[in-house]
Amino acid sequence: MNKTVNQKAWFFVIPVFVLVAFNAIIPLMTVVNYAFQETFGNNVFMWEGTRWFKQIMLSERFHASLGRQFLFTFIILFIQIPLGIAIALTMPKEGIGVPVCLVLMSMPLLIPWNVVGAMWNIFALPDIGFLGHSLNALGFDYNFTQQIGDAWFTTILMDVWHWTSLVVLLSYAGLRSIQPAYYQAAEIDGASRWAIFTKIELPKMKKVLTIAILLRFMDSFMIYTEPFVLTGGGPGNATAFLSIDLVKMALGQFDLGPAAAMSLIYFFIVLLVCWVFYTLMMRNEEKS
Amino acid sequence: MKKAKWVVPTIYIIFLMLPIYWLLNMSFKTTTEIINTYTLWPKEFTLDNYKKIFTDSTWYTGYLNSIYYVVMNTVISVAAALPAAYAFSRYKFLGDKHLFFWLLTNRMAPPAVFALPFFQFYSSVNLFDTHVAVALSHCLFNIPLAVWILEGFMSSVPKELDETAYVDGYSFWRFFFKIFIPTITAGIGITMFFCFMFSWVELLLAKTLTAVAAKPIAATMTRTASTSGYELGLLAAAGSLTIIPGAIVIYFVRNYIAKGFALGRV
Numbered sequence A: 001m002n003k004t005v006n007q008k009a010w011f012f013v014i015p016v017f018v019l020v021a022f023n024a025i026i027p028l029m030t031v032v033n034y035a036f037q038e039t040f041g042n043n044v045f046m047w048e049g050t051r052w053f054k055q056i057m058l059s060e061r062f063h064a065s066l067g068r069q070f071l072f073t074f075i076i077l078f079i080q081i082p083l084g085i086a087i088a089l090t091m092p093k094e095g096i097g098v099p100v101c102l103v104l105m106s107m108p109l110l111i112p113w114n115v116v117g118a119m120w121n122i123f124a125l126p127d128i129g130f131l132g133h134s135l136n137a138l139g140f141d142y143n144f145t146q147q148i149g150d151a152w153f154t155t156i157l158m159d160v161w162h163w164t165s166l167v168v169l170l171s172y173a174g175l176r177s178i179q180p181a182y183y184q185a186a187e188i189d190g191a192s193r194w195a196i197f198t199k200i201e202l203p204k205m206k207k208v209l210t211i212a213i214l215l216r217f218m219d220s221f222m223i224y225t226e227p228f229v230l231t232g233g234g235p236g237n238a239t240a241f242l243s244i245d246l247v248k249m250a251l252g253q254f255d256l257g258p259a260a261a262m263s264l265i266y267f268f269i270v271l272l273v274c275w276v277f278y279t280l281m282m283r284n285e286e287k288s
Numbered sequence B: 001m002k003k004a005k006w007v008v009p010t011i012y013i014i015f016l017m018l019p020i021y022w023l024l025n026m027s028f029k030t031t032t033e034i035i036n037t038y039t040l041w042p043k044e045f046t047l048d049n050y051k052k053i054f055t056d057s058t059w060y061t062g063y064l065n066s067i068y069y070v071v072m073n074t075v076i077s078v079a080a081a082l083p084a085a086y087a088f089s090r091y092k093f094l095g096d097k098h099l100f101f102w103l104l105t106n107r108m109a110p111p112a113v114f115a116l117p118f119f120q121f122y123s124s125v126n127l128f129d130t131h132v133a134v135a136l137s138h139c140l141f142n143i144p145l146a147v148w149i150l151e152g153f154m155s156s157v158p159k160e161l162d163e164t165a166y167v168d169g170y171s172f173w174r175f176f177f178k179i180f181i182p183t184i185t186a187g188i189g190i191t192m193f194f195c196f197m198f199s200w201v202e203l204l205l206a207k208t209l210t211a212v213a214a215k216p217i218a219a220t221m222t223r224t225a226s227t228s229g230y231e232l233g234l235l236a237a238a239g240s241l242t243i244i245p246g247a248i249v250i251y252f253v254r255n256y257i258a259k260g261f262a263l264g265r266v
Helices: A006-036 A051-058 A060-090 A095-108 A113-122 A130-137 A148-176 A180-186 A192-219 A226-231 A244-250 A254-288 B004-025 B031-036 B048-055 B057-090 B096-108 B111-124 B129-155 B162-167 B171-184 B183-200 B204-208 B218-226 B234-251 B259-264
Strands: A037-039 A044-048
Touching: A006 A037, A006 A254, A006 B111, A006 B129, A006 B171, A037 A254, A051 A180, A051 A254, A060 A192, A060 A244, A060 B004, A060 B204, A095 A148, A095 B183, A095 B234, A113 A148, A113 B004, A113 B218, A130 B004, A130 B031, A148 A192, A148 A254, A148 B004, A148 B162, A148 B218, A180 A192, A192 A254, A192 B204, A226 A244, A226 B004, A226 B218, A244 A254, A244 B111, A244 B218, A254 B111, B004 B096, B004 B234, B031 B234, B048 B057, B048 B234, B057 B096, B057 B129, B057 B171, B057 B183, B057 B234, B096 B129, B111 B129, B111 B204, B129 B183, B129 B204, B162 B171, B171 B183, B204 B218
Parallel strands: none
Antiparallel strands: A037 A044
């Protein structure tokens, strides 16, 4: 669309700008403030320069939680994106099945995150939970509160349960936007199912899939409530992802300086990855 | 081939429903049955857990608090986002692209980063433990989201609509409220759905910013779980009830949900 230059448009943006700035800039400045100073309370601050940053960057604890975070995010992306596409491809295209699938599949998205954690806790408990009890009855030695592998398995399964539907809904919407003419042409050419998928469906879904990956990256990188309620970061620190570790440091131990430095590094990583994605996405949009 | 297609979505939906069923199952059991036996359905069916929630004010006020701040947040977010989205979809102005990306970065900010500064900030302006505080803090991610979705819908409305209205002698605000807003009702509905959804499920900020007076239901649950022992039945009943508002909202937007996601602007 041709947009006209109009500087008065700023007046329309002011309410949004004020509300978001009120919430984003002032608290962010507090974080920056703590990141460079040492405080003993009573608003007495001492300049520390980059000491906290160096401390965090060199600390093994941070490396470990960052590593866990990346591993977790990669695993869930690796499972959820292909699974979401596969389910979207097999979903009914018309009839009563469509709203039924859409409504039932959206359910997990609208459950408060700590309820998701609590629900999975009850579901996976080895003695009284359906999942835990069934796995143990099948001969697996399963106990997510004590074994690291089981804790990871449960956390990942919970996230797959919680968020795959988002990928499904996005892919489904992308598939619905393909005109029937494409499929007819493919049929005339005698294209195989696989060729239809790679040559028609996948390129058409590129935009929505970029968004799906972006959203899943962002949200899984910030994950806090669900694993906190499910495993509490344990056993030990096995499932203490970045946010859990950060809250533990800031509110648990009140190490405000290092916690603030860690917040900034954390935010910067998310921002960097998202900026790369956003630029790629916008470039694609301009091309098409 | 046609029959086989049903298999994948069906298995997936069963997988989705299992934990929800287990939660419901637990909520109708007595505490002794939960702890002592493993049963696939309630042997002694009881509604006591639900009765407790509906009669004990510490429980049901949690629901009222949650609904109160979620509605407040949805109204604020959409009201502020409407003119801004219009500006982004119709005009070029100094710093528009940077502003848009800056707004989006707030959707990307991990709430854990903001928990402590929010606590200090809202305490210092005497808003701690009020519904307004939670509603305002959720604006951090809901306003960027609302602007993003609405901008998508508004851009699909041809500009000729605006121009015709001006030629017909409409003032800007009359055009905006009488013509423009009615043409994008579906978009506003979807935006409200997403604002509702993200404000309803978020807990970290809501829990940090409240103590007693504005405590959300989800926080009541976690605190009760740690203080009064392990009352699983009660916890399960409270959890089951938190699913209801979401289910109602989905039912109303079911025809638009795919379209909303199609814009890909979550």
